[in-house]
């Protein structure tokens with residue numbers, strides 16, 4: 115299979131990158147006053163401005179040509195029609211079916227999956243309504259007050275991120291707590307103060323074999339049985355999994371199991387029954403609004419021209435910044451507090467999907483693939499790591515995300531928040547040069563000796579690429595839209611880079627080693643089959659625990 119770097123568009127982009135590396139974004143803005151109009155687009159509820167990325171019309175059309183030569187449209191159609199594009203695991207990739215609000219048939223192995231999706235949504239709806247209305251009662255006849263959602267990775271990050279993002283819409287019917295870390299502190303902290311008789315545990319694990327989740331779930335059962343009889347488990351433990359054999363083995367009745375399918379990847383699963391904690395917290399209708407927002411983006415992704423296709427442009431810019439301009443990190447900077455977990459969520463989304471080193475056919479990729487994703491809420495970041503973003507000697511492209519209307523109206527807070535957002539993207543783009551600093555300091559009465567002493571430290575080179583995403587507000591639909599935009603970005607990145615985005619073999623090595631070492635920790639006098647560092651660490655731990 116030919117490699118992407120053999121494509122004419124790739125080679126043209128390499129030449130453009132060499133030219134554009136010599137360019138200043140502020141000069142490009144000065145030369146072309148219509149730059150914002152040219153390099154921004156919209157879909158309902160979303161303004162996407164990428165004019166502060168280091169591109170020009172020529173390189174943008176080469177990026178579009180790359181998308182065409184990489185057959186993005188054909189791959190997109192394969193995904194939406196249920197073809198097994200996760201070929202290392204021989205699975206379809208159909209998280210889009212979970213939010214297919216048109217209900218049109220989608221076939222996997224000649225079977226329409228929509229009846230399955232709808233059946234599970236109905237089950238979710240009826241269970242959610244029973245629990246929230248108090249019809250579902252615990253073993254002493256009392257309604258549920260607290261939900262403890264146990265799961266990790268894709269079985270935790272999506273639901274928790276959405277729960278946090280939409281907590282302003284919750285009606286206090288139920289509290290939802292998340293437990294993902296096998297460090298007992300987290301479970302103990304959550305359980306502290308809860309009453310077993312009014313607590314519902316949702317154990318979410320696609321495989322139902324993930325060691326951390328199963329350990330937390332077993333400890334939750336142990337805690338529960340201190341206060342309740344064994345047969346009360348049926349009223350207090352439900353599971354979300356594809357593995358009925360394991361859920362049965364664990365002691366959860368089939369009726370209490372919500373299912374998903376092998377064509378739903380863990381990190382793309384919040385739209386499935388993995389979203390149960392969201393529905394319990396906010397009500398089923400709000401959960402459906404999240405699905406609807408994502409469906410709008412699915413429709414946009416399928417129908418918009420490449421030049422106006424937001425997820426595709428996000429992917430092209432990522433490839434441009436990483437593989438051509440050499441920027442190996444990318445910051446995610448949500449200004450809405452509600453989106454504070456977005457960076458963590460996208461770390462899994464992008465890095466578990468595309469942090470890989472071989473092409474579809476298993477050859478080493480000859481270019482850098484995806485960047486390191488990191489970030490936090492913008493305002494907190496400004497007072498922590500933005501120094502690095504402005505003046506560090508590595509350039510980190512950043513996505514700035516904010517909403518036009520705040521979730522909570524409080525005096526001038528939102529104007530102050532948004533002024534920071536606008537100022538930061540402007541400062542990162544334009545920087546401040548020597549001439550300007552000299553003029554400012556002279557105006558402040560500084561002598562030339564005083565100015566010379568600080569001038570180099572005060573220069574901001576600028577030219578730091580950013581994308582600005584403005585949502586109308588952070589509500590259920592907007593959150594659905596935002597996540598789906600990034601999901602399709604990740605899909606396009608994978609195709610553009612020839613990477614199989616939907617497996618995660620890289621996490622298996624550590625898992626296997628951990629379970630072997632876990633056994634060694636319980637044995638005495640083991641001859642550790644490890645390097646001297648690992649053996650030394652294990653023996654220090656055993657001698658001092």
Ligand SMILES: O=P(O)(O)OC[C@H]1O[C@](O)(CO)[C@@H](O)[C@@H]1O
Nearest residue numbers: 267268269319320321324380621
């Ligand atoms: O839902 P499960 O099977 O417990 O897996 C949890 C997570 O573990 C991973 O396999 C990585 O360790 C993720 O891909 C997945 O989201």
